[in-house]
Amino acid sequence: MEALPSSKVHQTSQRRNYVYVVRLELERRPYEIYFMLQRAANNAEADLRLTVESAHLAETRSNVSRRPNSIRFVILAYKILANQPVRFAPR
DSSP states (O other), X not given: OTTGGGSEEEEOTTSSOEEEEEEOTTTSSEEEEEXXXXXXXXXXXXXXXXXXXXXXXXXXXXXXXXXXXXXXXHHHHHHHHXXXXXXXXXX
16 A cells, blocks of 8 residues: 555546555455545544555456546545545546
């Protein structure tokens, strides 16, 4: 997860979650981490809340190449923090 700030994430078909794919050297299969990113509550110690909803080894090759809606994590975080809509080009 330490590479997440400099990585791209992909929007899922539900459009409220994102997936971050990590290439594992050991298994030679992608590890997919599905998460939701939200602004934290006003009294929270952090500005954003990242909730991992699911994480698992992909059974086959990752289908990230078929996910057209990618965004750099830092841009996603900025847009959510600034309460700006996250928009992707129609495909």
